[in-house]
Amino acid sequence: MRVTTYGTRGSxxxxxAKSVRYGGNTTCxxxxxxxxxxxxxxxxxxGSGYVPASTDALKSGVKQVNLxxxxxxxxxxxxxxxxxxTFIKAIPVHVYGPVDNGWGPKEVIESVxxxxxxxxxxxxxxxxxxFHRLEYPTTLVILIHPRGGFKTLxxxxxxxxxxxxxxxxxxxxxxxxVAECLVVWMHRTDHPEATISYRFEERPTGKVFCxxxxxxxxxxxPQSLLAHLANADFLIQDAQYDPDTYAKRTxxxxxxxxxxxVRLANQAGVKKLGFTHHDPGADDEAxxxxxxxxxxxxxxxxEDDGKKKSNLLQPADIFACAxxxxxxx
Numbered sequence: 001m002r003v004t005t006y007g008t009r010g011s012x013x014x015x016x017a018k019s020v021r022y023g024g025n026t027t028c029x030x031x032x033x034x035x036x037x038x039x040x041x042x043x044x045x046x047g048s049g050y051v052p053a054s055t056d057a058l059k060s061g062v063k064q065v066n067l068x069x070x071x072x073x074x075x076x077x078x079x080x081x082x083x084x085x086t087f088i089k090a091i092p093v094h095v096y097g098p099v100d101n102g103w104g105p106k107e108v109i110e111s112v113x114x115x116x117x118x119x120x121x122x123x124x125x126x127x128x129x130x131f132h133r134l135e136y137p138t139t140l141v142i143l144i145h146p147r148g149g150f151k152t153l154x155x156x157x158x159x160x161x162x163x164x165x166x167x168x169x170x171x172x173x174x175x176x177x178v179a180e181c182l183v184v185w186m187h188r189t190d191h192p193e194a195t196i197s198y199r200f201e202e203r204p205t206g207k208v209f210c211x212x213x214x215x216x217x218x219x220x221x222p223q224s225l226l227a228h229l230a231n232a233d234f235l236i237q238d239a240q241y242d243p244d245t246y247a248k249r250t251x252x253x254x255x256x257x258x259x260x261x262v263r264l265a266n267q268a269g270v271k272k273l274g275f276t277h278h279d280p281g282a283d284d285e286a287x288x289x290x291x292x293x294x295x296x297x298x299x300x301x302x303e304d305d306g307k308k309k310s311n312l313l314q315p316a317d318i319f320a321c322a323x324x325x326x327x328x329x
Contacts, residue, residue: 001200001207001329003234004030007049008321010240010255010277011075018283023323025049026075027213027277029236033202035144035182039063042144044198044211045070049323050079058084062091066150068184069097070213071195072108081113081120089128094150096132096142100194104133137186137196138224144182148174179203187228189215191254199228202329209329210270212237213277216253217246217260221267229268234329236321237261239275239290258294262313266301269311274321287320294318 007013007025014024026047036042041057043050046067057065065085070076080086085093097105109129113122132152134140141158143151148170153161161168167175185199191214200209210232229235240255255277265273275294278287295315302312321327 001034001202001205001209002032003209003236003327003329004032004053005049005236005274005276005321005325005327006030006053006323007045007047007079008276008278008323009047009075009280010238011280013048013075013078014280016283018285021284021322022278022287022320024280025052025323026078027070028053028079029211031200031209033144033182033200034204035146035180035202037064037144037146037149040066042066042068044068045076045213046078046080046083047076048079050083052324054079054083054085058088065091065093067093067095068196068198069095069105070189070197070211071098071191071193072100072103072105073193073214074112076214077108077112080109081118086125087120089125092128092130094130094132096134098137098194098196099133099135104131104135106131106133134186134196138188140186142184142186143168143170143178144184145170145176145180148176148181185228187225189213190218191215195254197225197228199232207329208232208234210235214238214254215256217251217256221264225264226268229264229270231269232271234272234274234327235265235268235270236274236276237265238277239294239320240277240279242286242290242293258290259297262294262297262301262318266298266312270313272317273313274319274327276321278320291318291320 007028027045028047028049029044031042095105110122169175183201187197189195197212238256239258239261243257298313298315
């Protein structure tokens, strides 16, 4: 499994001479897996990074796009109206996203693509879009198979099938073992609007990737969140604010600090931690300081752990994600 980060900035896109190394695109990631059908791309969020991701997808000969939204804030969907994939009707686009106040991904995109705020009404391009409303994400699991495609099941149905050792039913009376699937679990984050954290379990290889963006610091960590992140090989997590800024000004904004991110990752047994959703006012050196705060805490945690040999993060396994980077899970 591989993850390509096309956008790692939070709130708004930026471009300036002091923010080159980490980039300025807002959130967009591609997840590659042996479980995806040939020619299909799986993309998380459509921030401004979705535009260059779309260009790469077209160059690869993409046959279908599967777009998972974490939530519907503008910095996570602003690239979709300007993406060439939106206007190429020969390529199906399947959109998954949460429901908030009755608005799912379809209603959000319709509102973004309407006059006078956008020149092309969504109805002009809507025929190749297919929407999947994730109204109660924690009760659902998405399964992906290279021949079966995508299947959404209730967690209860999925667990009963597992308990009986039965295969997963996909389309056209096709069933496949879960051991051949990419299993996608969902968990709510602590953010002002309904937001999803995704956990990707690549069952053939045992690799696990989690994305936890737009998530506020928490004094106590829910056991359900620890289970959601447990033993992830790679976690990309929001660490937008340094602790001082968070304490003085940005608590309650729905974003986290590197100290919280490292504490949470250590509690969950995460093996590699990448920071994301960089503040638009943070230049490269400011992001470097965020990383240093996280690495210092990791070093102190290992020293305090002494000879217990707990599975704690190495400082070198903590870094800031950057635009256009490819990470092996």
